[in-house]
Amino acid sequence: MVDILHKVGIKARAEEVYKALTTRDGLAGWWTTNTRGEGNVAGGAIDFRFSVDGVEMGGCEVKVLELAAGRQVLWQVVGGPAEWIGTRIAFELRQQGEYCIVLFKHQGWKEPVEFMHHCSTKWAIFMMSLKALVESGKGAPNPDDVRIDERS
Amino acid sequence: MVDILHKVGIKARAEEVYKALTTRDGLAGWWTTNTRGEGNVAGGAIDFRFSVDGVEMGGCEVKVLELAAGRQVLWQVVGGPAEWIGTRIAFELRQQGEYCIVLFKHQGWKEPVEFMHHCSTKWAIFMMSLKALVESGKGAPNPDDVRIDERS
Numbered sequence: 001m002v003d004i005l006h007k008v009g010i011k012a013r014a015e016e017v018y019k020a021l022t023t024r025d026g027l028a029g030w031w032t033t034n035t036r037g038e039g040n041v042a043g044g045a046i047d048f049r050f051s052v053d054g055v056e057m058g059g060c061e062v063k064v065l066e067l068a069a070g071r072q073v074l075w076q077v078v079g080g081p082a083e084w085i086g087t088r089i090a091f092e093l094r095q096q097g098e099y100c101i102v103l104f105k106h107q108g109w110k111e112p113v114e115f116m117h118h119c120s121t122k123w124a125i126f127m128m129s130l131k132a133l134v135e136s137g138k139g140a141p142n143p144d145d146v147r148i149d150e151r152s
Numbered sequence: 153m154v155d156i157l158h159k160v161g162i163k164a165r166a167e168e169v170y171k172a173l174t175t176r177d178g179l180a181g182w183w184t185t186n187t188r189g190e191g192n193v194a195g196g197a198i199d200f201r202f203s204v205d206g207v208e209m210g211g212c213e214v215k216v217l218e219l220a221a222g223r224q225v226l227w228q229v230v231g232g233p234a235e236w237i238g239t240r241i242a243f244e245l246r247q248q249g250e251y252c253i254v255l256f257k258h259q260g261w262k263e264p265v266e267f268m269h270h271c272s273t274k275w276a277i278f279m280m281s282l283k284a285l286v287e288s289g290k291g292a293p294n295p296d297d298v299r300i301d302e303r304s
Binding site: 007011124148 | 154155156157158159160161163249250251253255256257264266268269270272273275276277279280283298300301302
């Protein structure tokens with residue numbers, strides 16, 4: 001098992017970051033505008049769809065496994081790319097002075113395939129989008145996310 | 153052992169990307185302007201220094217282990233943060249149409265410590281800086297790198 005790990009410091013209260021990770025408007029503001037479902041209740045399901053140049057490229061569905069207000073969000077991936085199925089996506093938050101420190105983990109990849117390298121870079125870019133959303137009110141979610149090659 | 157993995161597609165010839173990974177001007181153009189040493193010969197040593205708000209925050213020294221023109225650059229870290237010593241940093245390049253695909257690996261971390269999460273995010277940002285340098289002629293190396301928290 002191999003994991004994607006990231007860390008960002010967001011100049012905000014942890015509660016604000018938590019809101020961006022658990023509400024539809026929050027999630028749509030940094031990951032993908034095409035977000036549906038319920039992120040604010042354990043057992044809830046969220047559906048994320050992505051597109052490039054107006055063409056839908058797929059998506060992923062997660063089940064909300066654990067929530068701790070202002071501290072943790074844990075999802076399990078139940079739909080999407082084959083390599084993602086069964087993996088877990090965790091956001092651990094803690095307040096450190098003026099900053100909310102976010103530890104991000106996309107855990108349980110079976111193999112360090114090339115697609116995992118791609119997703120690692122994209123997750124970093126989306127963490128910066130989350131930071132921008134919370135700090136400035138404007139993130140860069142798909143379809144206006146930062147592209148890293150011709151297809152994404 | 154755990155690894156940091158990233159992937160970017162750079163719209164350029166692999167030889168151009170290789171140059172940015174093996175020349176002093178190239179490395180100074182995307183990672184840190186304060187770069188010294190010889191990156192274009194196996195056995196060479198390169199010294200990278202980083203600063204934040206005008207204060208030097210440390211650096212790292214690498215030994216060039218392997219070079220394959222237009223295909224691979226492999227370094228071993230011989231100085232710098234304790235967690236980095238002995239780790240290897242690899243850039244694997246391949247041409248895919250108009251794009252040079254870069255697979256990046258910072259391999260051999262003993263533990264997935266919080267500092268590794270930080271470095272994973274920063275490496276993604278520096279890979280985007282490498283992409284910008286090669287595609288547009290202007291990267292975002294330290295000390296003008298994208299900050300992810302109050303200290304970096």
